[in-house]
Amino acid sequence: MKKRFNPKTSQKIAFTILLLSALVTIIPVVVIIIVVIKNGISAISWEFLTSMPKNGMRAGGIFPAIVGTFYLTIGATIFSLPLGVLAAIYLSEYAKENRFTRILNLGIVNLAGVPSIVYGLFGLSLFVIYMKLGVSILSGCLTLAIMELPSIITATKTALNSVPKQFREVSLSLGATKWQTIRYAVLPYALPGIITGTVLSNARKTGETAPILFTVAAFYLPRLPSSVFDQTMALPYHLYVISTQIPGIEKNITYGTALVLIIFTLSLNLVGIIIRTRLRKQKKW
Amino acid sequence: MNKIGKVKEFFIEKLIVICGSLSIIFVILIFIFLAREGLTFFKYESIKDFIFGRNWYPLSNPARFGVLPLILGSVMVTLGAMAISIPLGVACAFYIAEIVNPKMKDILKTGIELLAAIPSVVIGFVGMVTLVPMVKKIFHLPTGLTALSGSIMLAFMAMPTIVSIAEDAITAVPKRYKEAALALGATHWQAIYKVILVAAAPGIFAAIMLGIGRVIGETMAVMMITGNAAVIPHTLLEPVRTLTATIAAEMGEAIRGSNHYYALYAVGIILFIITFVINFIADIFLHRIKK
Numbered sequence: 001m002k003k004r005f006n007p008k009t010s011q012k013i014a015f016t017i018l019l020l021s022a023l024v025t026i027i028p029v030v031v032i033i034i035v036v037i038k039n040g041i042s043a044i045s046w047e048f049l050t051s052m053p054k055n056g057m058r059a060g061g062i063f064p065a066i067v068g069t070f071y072l073t074i075g076a077t078i079f080s081l082p083l084g085v086l087a088a089i090y091l092s093e094y095a096k097e098n099r100f101t102r103i104l105n106l107g108i109v110n111l112a113g114v115p116s117i118v119y120g121l122f123g124l125s126l127f128v129i130y131m132k133l134g135v136s137i138l139s140g141c142l143t144l145a146i147m148e149l150p151s152i153i154t155a156t157k158t159a160l161n162s163v164p165k166q167f168r169e170v171s172l173s174l175g176a177t178k179w180q181t182i183r184y185a186v187l188p189y190a191l192p193g194i195i196t197g198t199v200l201s202n203a204r205k206t207g208e209t210a211p212i213l214f215t216v217a218a219f220y221l222p223r224l225p226s227s228v229f230d231q232t233m234a235l236p237y238h239l240y241v242i243s244t245q246i247p248g249i250e251k252n253i254t255y256g257t258a259l260v261l262i263i264f265t266l267s268l269n270l271v272g273i274i275i276r277t278r279l280r281k282q283k284k285w
Numbered sequence: 286m287n288k289i290g291k292v293k294e295f296f297i298e299k300l301i302v303i304c305g306s307l308s309i310i311f312v313i314l315i316f317i318f319l320a321r322e323g324l325t326f327f328k329y330e331s332i333k334d335f336i337f338g339r340n341w342y343p344l345s346n347p348a349r350f351g352v353l354p355l356i357l358g359s360v361m362v363t364l365g366a367m368a369i370s371i372p373l374g375v376a377c378a379f380y381i382a383e384i385v386n387p388k389m390k391d392i393l394k395t396g397i398e399l400l401a402a403i404p405s406v407v408i409g410f411v412g413m414v415t416l417v418p419m420v421k422k423i424f425h426l427p428t429g430l431t432a433l434s435g436s437i438m439l440a441f442m443a444m445p446t447i448v449s450i451a452e453d454a455i456t457a458v459p460k461r462y463k464e465a466a467l468a469l470g471a472t473h474w475q476a477i478y479k480v481i482l483v484a485a486a487p488g489i490f491a492a493i494m495l496g497i498g499r500v501i502g503e504t505m506a507v508m509m510i511t512g513n514a515a516v517i518p519h520t521l522l523e524p525v526r527t528l529t530a531t532i533a534a535e536m537g538e539a540i541r542g543s544n545h546y547y548a549l550y551a552v553g554i555i556l557f558i559i560t561f562v563i564n565f566i567a568d569i570f571l572h573r574i575k576k
Contacts, residue, residue, distance in 0.1 A: 021376035090305025107309030115502025207404025
């Protein structure tokens with residue numbers, strides 16, 4: 001006969017196991033960050049951040065990759081933010097509960113689930129080849145922008161839904177039209193939430209490599225891009241290249257690049273998280 | 286309102302409707318443009334040879350485009366990753382939703398959010414320099430670039446998805462279920478696994494599906510640590526090559542308009558369909574909960 005624990009003991013055992021699982025989930029984050037900081041910090045210098053790569057990337061800095069990633073982040077946001085916000089306005093203010101809306105929501109879920117490398121293929125086929133934009137910053141930004149759409153739509157919808165119904169009712173009862181109501185009585189109050197959501201999701205997409213592989217990323221281009229039709233180096237792809245394709249590269253250059261990339265995405269994320277926590281505490285209504 | 290105002294409002298509202306439909310438009314566009322290139326491949330090769338072919342030699346003469354080893358590579362890495370991340374992720378979600386105090390909860394959630402924010406190429410790189418040598422040493426292998434290494438790293442990448450969605454599902458279980466169980470004399474743990482777990486099961490299932498979707502679509506980390514050998518794998522301790530890694534690694538060298546180029550798009554179609562089905566199922570379950 002199997003002997004059964006008494007319920008109190010089994011609860012203790014179970015909760016300990018749950019605690020351990022939570023720790024096992026969190027610890028790798030800490031380990032990854034510590035490993036990268038510990039090994040990468042020695043490579044970071046003003047020269048590393050602001051000079052061109054030399055000797056087939058074995059020496060010199062990562063300036064063009066930093067600039068490229070910066071351009072891609074900004075460029076993608078320029079396209080994705082207005083489209084995403086308008087889409088969310090439709091879904092939360094105009095759409096009725098019917099089959100069409102259900103299909104749109106299903107579209108968002110699926111867009112969010114499309115693998116990043118498939119976005120890369122799509123960008124190559126549509127923007128680079130079909131629209132003849134070539135392997136360029138523009139193609140890369142557009143590809144990233146479509147990838148960012150679902151999370152911006154979701155974040156904006158949440159922000160719009162958190163604005164109380166009374167705001168709309170008061171505005172409408174004063175004779176404002178539907179759009180005027182959205183524009184003056186809803187959007188301003190949802191704006192902080194929209195911005196936070198955008199920062200958080202775009203910070204994440206900035207670190208993506210697969211969608212930019214065939215649409216914009218240059219293997220080695222020791223100069224700054226001259227226009228939006230130019231290729232550019234980018235931090236995530238650069239890290240991939242130097243950690244797998246360049247044998248005998250000094251380890252601290254690779255770690256240094258990883259550190260800059262992590263700082264770039266994590267600091268954007270932290271900013272987003274901090275603003276969000278503040279907002280939650282400050283809610284006035 | 287004056288006339289200009291009315292015209293302006295009319296156009297703005299039309300623009301909003303168009304943008305609202307963008308999500309589904311882009312899903313369709315993605316499929317069309319994958320199909321445009323990918324289906325060309327089947328003009329020259331049979332679908333059966335593609336799906337069930339056991340050899341992927343795109344550069345040999347004659348080239349062989351059998352995608353079976355790549356599918357099995359993806360399946361093996363995904364199964365390995367899910368074996369780790371399902372129990373850990375669901376346990377972690379219960380811990381966060383049911384047990385921990387609010388302050389610790391914030392710390393854990395922020396940590397998981399940061400894990401989601403670490404770029405996959407960084408996870409791949411750290412895996413390459415830390416985990417891969419460890420796997421090689423522990424199992425006395427010629428190389429540590431194996432399906433196992435990939436599974437472990439991918440398990441952590443699936444964790445944020447699984448934990449956050451499972452936690453939502455657990456939090457959404459009505460309080461009175463738990464209170465009723467406690468009132469009948471159950472311990473907190475008994476209430477968790479006999480009542481809450483059952484009530485939250487559809488949401489947890491959706492979380493697992495989305496986690497699987499995340500893992501199958503992951504590219505960079507997997508390409509860097511699984512060894513990229515396009516052969517049919519037999520154990521977790523062999524190098525494998527996934528569908529995603531194949532596209533990422535070979536598209537750069539494939540000549541536009543060649544069979545190889547079209548074959549990679551056909552691989553993309555397979556990926557698109559797999560993730561579409563997975564997300565569709567997950568969404569049905571999530572939708573059911575909302576009702």
